[in-house]
Amino acid sequence: MHQQGENTRALGLPAAPAPPQRPLRAPVHRSTTYAFGSSREYADVLAGEAPGYSYARIDTPTASAFAAAVAAMEGAGCDREVRGEAFASGMGAVSSTLLALTGAGAHVVASRSIYGNTYSLLDGLLRRFGVHTDFVDITDTAAVRAAVRPETAVVFTETLSNPTMTVSDLPALGGIADEAGAVLVVDSTFATPAVCRPLEHGAGVVLHSATKYIGGHSDATGGVAVGGADPMARVRAARIDLGPCLAPDEAFLLHRGLETLPLRVARQCESAAAFAAAVAGHPAVERVDYPGLPGHPGHGLAERLFDAGRRGAVVTVTPRGGREAGMAFADALRTATIGASLGGTHTLAGHVGSTTHRQMSDTALREAGIGPAAVRFSIGLEDADDLAADARAALDAACGGR
Ligand SMILES: Cc1ncc(COP(=O)(O)O)c(C=O)c1O
Structure with missing residues (x-):
């Protein structure tokens, strides 16, 4: 009888059996292929006619579990199925959604x-491929309506x-998109489902940079899109063709972050x-932009659309003076850190005019x-009194004489 060689035997060693008990933490499935x-x-699995996994760019159990968890949060108040x-x-x-x-x-x-x-x-890119975009003041509903054309596919x-x-104003924008036969696509990165769930207010697809609040610890990069069956079938097909699949290790970290999202975001807000x-x-x-302040133009809308007491956790502080005053203010901060990104545990600050804009x-x-x-401040999990004292001291030091 033929005796297998050591290499064949090494490759045929028994795989770890599925544990009889469900692991509390969804495991990281790193396999790129399935037997x-x-x-x-x-x-049948490749054709989508049987459940299962075939190849990691298409799906992994770890990324699918994360996507399903975000869908459950974003779709909590929807009576239709969301994916x-x-x-x-x-x-x-x-990019895949657009x-x-x-x-x-x-x-x-x-x-x-x-x-x-x-x-x-x-x-740039989409215009080169024949997709024309008109950019409008989104708070001017009449301007949005006037910009819509018969060929408008997305708001x-x-x-x-x-x-x-x-x-x-998501309900108003959703109404305009509906009338036009277009899809309202909403990037809700700054809000998170712990503040507002756009699918409940007329959005067809909601998107996130999960790198921000969802991951929440500034240690994983990812994104997620959630919507009804029809747009999401198209988004899924684009994702598979384009290839920006979420790696399993990142998916694990982002999924873990999601478990504490409501707690973190409530505290950050x-x-x-x-x-x-x-x-x-x-x-x-000179001014502070934050929708929780009564003078902010979005204050009333936030009351209508956002969960009680949660108005987001980004605050933009504008000292009197020019660019130098802003940079000096940021440089004088000691508790907040100057840095890119937002939504993590550490408070990050950045002078807008010399960085994002x-x-x-x-x-x-x-x-x-x-x-x-x-x-711009992305408020983290430090004690609020310390953050306020830091900003006030930095304002005294950098702009005190103004
Ligand atoms: C509102 C918003 N959308 C999308 C992105 C892109 O996310 P990522 O950096 O994860 O690609 C960012 C990143 O800062 C963002 O702030």
Whole structure:
């Protein structure tokens, strides 16, 4: 009888059996491929006619579990079935969704104040492929309606936009998109499902950079899209063709982050509200953008659309003076750290005009409602009193004489 060689035997060692008890933590499935009992089973799984996994770019149990968990949170109040797809980054989710829902000759109406790479995707790459985007003031519902054309396929906005924390009127935008036969796509990265669930307010697809609040610890990059069966079948097909699949290790970390999302975000929102109120009273401050403050233009909408007491955790503080005043203020902070990104446990601060909006002149910034000295804070989990004391001391030190 033929005796197998050591290499064949090494490759045929028994795989770990599935444990009889469900592990409390969903395991990380790193396998890129799966073993089938028959060619028929392989063909059926690939064709989507039988449940299962075939190849890691298509699905892994770890990424699917994460996507399903986000879908459960975003769809908590929906009476229709919603599905999630996980991506390697927020931009993976944005680009796959926009490519899935448009095509040459299609038209997009997008908010003028959206994340910079989403803007350049729409204004550059997608325009080159024949998708035309009109950028509008998303708070001007009449302007949005006027921009819609018969070929409008997508209305795109962010629940809360950077850095002014502009709140989108999702029900009004959803109504306009519906009438036009278009899909309202909402990037809800700044809000998270712990603050607002856009699918309950007229969105067709909601997107996230999971790198931010969902992961929450500044240690994993990912994205996610959630929506009804029809748009998500198209988004899924685009994801598979384009390839920005979420790696299993990242999916594990992001899924773990999701478990504490409501706790973290509730606390971050509470601290942000206290921080905004404490800093707004400082004599060197020109304005504070935070929808929890009664004077913010989105205050009323946030009351209607957001969960009680949760108004987001990004606060933009604009000291009096120009760019130098803003940079000096950021440099004088000691508890907050100067850094990119948002949504993590550490409070991060950044001077807007020299970083996220560096391409804009002072005049362009002012036209967009942003002061040249604006500093954006992503409020973390430090004690709120310490954050407010830090900002007030930094304002005294950098702008005290103003
Ligand atoms: C609102 C928003 N959308 C999308 C993205 C892109 O996310 P990612 O960096 O995970 O690709 C970001 C990143 O900062 C963002 O702030």
